[in-house]
Amino acid sequence: MxxxxxxxxxxxxxxxxxxxxxxxxxxxxxxxxxxxxxxxxxxxxxxxxxxxxxxxxxxxxxxxxxFEKGEEISKELIKRRILSALEYRKKLNINSNAYRLVHSEGDLLPGLIVDMYDQYAVIEITTYGMFKMKDWVLEALVEILKPKGVYQKVSDYAMNIEGFDEEERILYGTVPERIKIWEGDLEFYVDVIKGQKTGFYLDQRRARKMIRDLVKPGDVCLDAFCHTGGFALSMIKKGAKSVIAVDMSERALSLGKENAKLNGLEGIQWVEDNAFHFLRKLYREGYKFDVIVIDPPSFARTKAHVENALRGYKELCVTGLKLAKAGGYFAIYSCSFHITREHLLEVILQASRDVKKPLRIVGESFQDLDHPWILQMPNTLYLKGIYLEVLR
Ligand SMILES: C[S@@+](CC[C@H](N)C(=O)[O-])C[C@H]1O[C@@H](n2cnc3c(N)ncnc32)[C@H](O)[C@@H]1O
Missing domain, CATH: 2.30.130.10 (PUA domain)
Known part of the structure; x- marks a missing residue:
């Protein structure tokens, strides 16, 4: 070797x-x-x-x-790693039939993501080394989980860096255009084939619960960068009077509308727009909200993008805080490893000075536990959320 x-x-x-x-x-x-x-x-x-x-x-x-002498890489090792990843998820008692089964370095399987949606597995390979072991991974998944289907998603970004070529396709069984999943008392359609990432933002499961805890019946809420409505549906389910949900993806919004119907929920206004422009427009028109969620995409894939990303965050915080009622709540997330919790806090602090609003931190969240954060591998922590009460 x-x-x-x-x-x-x-x-x-x-x-x-x-x-x-x-x-x-x-x-x-x-x-x-x-x-x-x-x-x-x-x-x-x-x-x-x-x-x-x-x-x-x-x-x-x-x-x-x-890190064990004698434990060389083999088909058996891959299977053992997937089995122990599954054992860990079982211990979490996740209140959903959708979860991340394998989280790359977080499960000592670098370069491999596996998300489970009911009886379907969606895999994404991001390194050459894992690409070469794909058949072992597939065999182990089929043996352990007996899924109805396995779908492969690809990341052009990762393939460019690593130098391999793959296509999005069904690797095993059949995969429907839409998979119905449940999370707590809500159901969602997931479009694994044409949707973003593997189809659903599983990593925000805990955040959806935290937002639900902040919403009171009758509240007027805003879900910026709403995708297929994870936060918006949670808010309405808690009793919010209305939610404005904005995203620039028409496909995500149309699935969001269907998700609302699926759960028999009304009161969400779905808006297709650039959230930066739309938030400014809401402010100009005098809107105010009790609970505001801002969950943008990763603005900083690499260190070089951090400065620009922070400018984007600052703008979202300034406009978002202006839109908050006194006594309302404001939550903002970063899903980039390069934008740290400290960056987020600093940007929120600067924005609060600009808009002259004192803030109380009422919570923090990270990616949910099925996306393990390994202390020794700092980059396994990528998703951070800060929850604030706007005091005036
Ligand atoms: C991190 S995801 C949001 C996930 C969502 N909150 C959930 O829990 O399912 C980011 C979303 O931002 C949308 N997006 C990206 N840039 C945007 C922009 N400038 N304005 C509005 N939406 C945007 C993407 O389509 C994507 O749905």
Whole structure:
């Protein structure tokens, strides 16, 4: 097997279960690795550190799947990892038939996402190494879960960086155009084939519950970047009088409307628009809301985008806070690892000074627990939410 020796000092991180080796941290490679080859990682004194796969063409050169001597990468290891991911999800007692089964590094399966929607699995592969193990993954999923179908989504961004080529398609069984799932007392249609991500924002399950706790019967609410209505439906279900839900995706909104019908809920006004413009328009027209949710897409895929992203956040916070009633609530989320909780707090603070509104933090949320956040791998925490009471 190809051996990768890391520079002195790097071993400390890896012995502490950090599962990436950057290209710049490599001292020597024994062998001529091709993308996706399995490697043994050694420290500078040739002591064992772990097993992983390599992509010599990317900044993150090696991703580890095991820190145990003798536990080499094999079909059996992949199956064991998926089984233990499933065991963990069972312990969570998730109040839904839709959940994330595999969360990449969070389950020691770097480059693999698996979401379960009822009896269907949706997978997304983001690294060359995992791409080469796709048949093992599929076999294990079919054996363990006996799904009715497995669908593959792709990320052009990841494929460009890693240098592999795949297509979105059914890998096993059949997959309907729409899958009906339930979460708590709500039902949703999920469009895994043409929808965003794998079809539904499973990571906001906990946030939907927290927002529901803030809404009082009769409230007037705003759901900005609403997608298929996860927050909007939760608000109406709690007794909100009305919700304005805005998104620029016509497809997401039309599924949102059907989701409202499916649950027999009325009172949501669905608006197709750019949320930045639309929020300013609402302010000009004198609207005020009791509860405001702002859940934008990732504005910062890389560090280089952080500054621009923060400008976007600032604008959303300023306009959002202006739209809040005194005593109302305002929640904002970031789903980019690069926009930290501290960034968010700083931007909210700046906005509160601009609009002269004191704020009380009433809650915080992260991605729900089926998207594990591994302490040793900081980048496994990507989704953060801050909940504020607007005091005047
Ligand atoms: C993180 S998702 C929101 C998820 C949603 N809150 C949920 O729980 O299902 C971001 C959404 O923003 C939408 N979007 C992206 N840019 C937008 C813009 N400038 N204005 C309005 N919507 C936008 C996308 O279509 C997507 O549905």
């Amino acid at each position: 190809i051996e990768v020796r890391v520079k002195p000092g790097v071993e400390e991180k890896i012995r502490g279960f950090f599962s990436w080796v950057y290209n710049a941290e490599i001292l020597e490679i024994k062998g001529e690795p091709k993308p996706g080859d399995f490697v043994k990682v050694l420290d500078s004194k040739k002591k064992f550190l772990g097993y992983g796969y390599i992509n010599p063409n990317t900044k993150i050169a090696v991703r580890l799947l095991s």
